[in-house]
Structures are given as structure tokens and as C-alpha cells.
Amino acid sequence: MNCEESEKLLMRFGQLANREEEELRAHAAGCPACAKALEFIELEQRWIKKVVPAEPLHAAALTHKIMQALPAQKPGFSFRFLNALRVGFAAGTLALLFWLGSELLIEKNFHKPASADGPLLNSSAYIMHPLERKTKTIRLTERIKSKEL
């Protein structure tokens, strides 16, 4: 038997057949490393047999504490639908903020045409400028192209 086989038997120590245990002890007799491992495992096995079972000091009080701490809802009740609502609300808030932000940005960056009759409420005033700019860009490109040519 080699050390690898010996370790496999040590892993099953306590459940070994007599023949296997004899083989293990025979190997350990000539192998200090396996002898040490066997010694430690035997010591541990003897000590744990004497270990006092662990029990709650006041079992009835612990039961009461557990029952008191149980949620009011029946088993299986889930707060998942509330989570879905929360996600929906967050998404809505973000969309609103984005819309407000974009509105403010447009107002800041684009010139609002002055009117003698008061503020212009027609939104077409806002979209005029991008269209004009687009037109200008095309004209500029055409001018460059014509120069190149």
C-alpha cells in the first residue's frame, strides 16, 4: 500500500472493514506521515464520542421567540409585486427627469424668437432652428464641394 491509498482509507476511518484497517495499520507502521494522521484521527474519534449534546437552555422560550418573529403573512406570500411597482416608479421618475432636462436644454440652447404680441406658445418655433441649421450645413457642404471642384 502507498500513501495515496492509505489516505483514501483514512478518509473512511470508522467505516473500514477489518482487513482494510489491518492494511492501513501495517502501512502506518512503516510510514511516519500516515502514522501521525492515523494517530490524530483516532484521538479525534475517541474525544468526540464524549462530547455533550448541545441543546438550547430554554427550549420553550426559543420556540416562543421564533413564533413571535414569524411574519404576519401566510407562507408563500411574496413582496415581488411591490418590487415591480418600485422598479416601475423609478423608471417613470427617470423618464420624467430626462424629459424635463431635455426641455430645459432646448430652451437654453435655442433662441426663442421675440414677439411683440408676447411669448410664442407655438412649439414650431423651437423646431425651426434645427431645420435651418440643417439647411445651412447642406449649403456649406455644397459650397465646399463646389470650391473643391
Added chain:
Amino acid sequence: MVLTEPEIVKKAASGDRSAFRQLVETHQRFVYAVAVRVLHNVHEAEDATQETFIRLWKNLNNYRAEIKLSTWLYRIVTNICLDMLKSANNKRNRMTEDDTKAANLFAQHADEAIHLRDLTMAVEEAAAQLPPVQKIIFVLRDLQGLSPQEVSRIMETSEEKIKSNLYHARVAIGKYLKQHYQIQNTAEL
């Protein structure tokens, strides 16, 4: 009429608290035993036991009869204990006065109580040095007396890994006991 465990579970799953109380009374001892051996602190063990049953209550509808309820509870409590052990804020405390009382509870005579308490404390002290997973496997297999197959089901890992971890845990505990408790040698046991 005495109800079987699956029947009690069914009643509890429908919201019957008295049925659930029966389950708590039947199983809380071993749940607590695992928690206190792993966490080495009675207060944390009580918290872990409480949390185990709260999780059981919340998930009773998902209970499958082909798995033993005890296996399920072992799985829940070991996961909770692992989380608590891994928690960076969790300071491990040594045995408190309450633990010592608990160790004394089942001893028959005063002399025997002292001897057994010392032995128990020595083993717990040795186990406290183990990495979390090894410690849980050691508690389930050697202190709770579960079979390697049951431990494998609870830990959801192969039997080979259980055996390997247990081997290292046993060697480490034996080594610790030999180094620290040479006076109480095997002749005394």
C-alpha cells in the same frame, strides 16, 4: 388523530401557525445544536435558529415531499451559519457562561459534568480553528452523526469532497487536541 409530518407541513403551508409550532418544537433542537457548534455563541445560535424557521415559514409552499424536512432545515441552517461566519463584522467569541451551562445540562454527576464539559469545550475550541466549510462538515458528520450521503445532500456537494474535507478536519482537530491537551491523553478516555 396523530398527523404525519407531511400532513403537518401541508397545514402549516396553508397558514396554520399551531401546525408550524409543532414543526418548530420537533426540529429546533438539532437546528440549534448545529448553529451553536458552528458559531460557538449561544446568542448567535438562537438568532440563526430563529432565522432558519422564518425562512422555512416563508418557503413552505416550495417544500417538496421527496426531501426530508430535516435535510431541508440542515441546509438552511448551514447556509445561515456560513453567511454569519463569512461576515466580516462577525467577531468570534469563545464559549460564554451560557454555553458552559448548556454543556452541564445533560451530565449526570458533578464530577462527570466537569470532565465532559472540559472535553466538549476542548473539541469546540479545536473545531473553532477550522475553515467554515470543514467546520460545518465536521459538525454534521461527527457531532450530529449524519451519514456522508446526508451531509453530501445538505451541502450539495459530492461525497468525495465531504470525505476529503472531513479527513482534513479530523486530522486538524486531533492535532490540536494532542498539542493543547496532552495531560488529558487517551488513557483518560
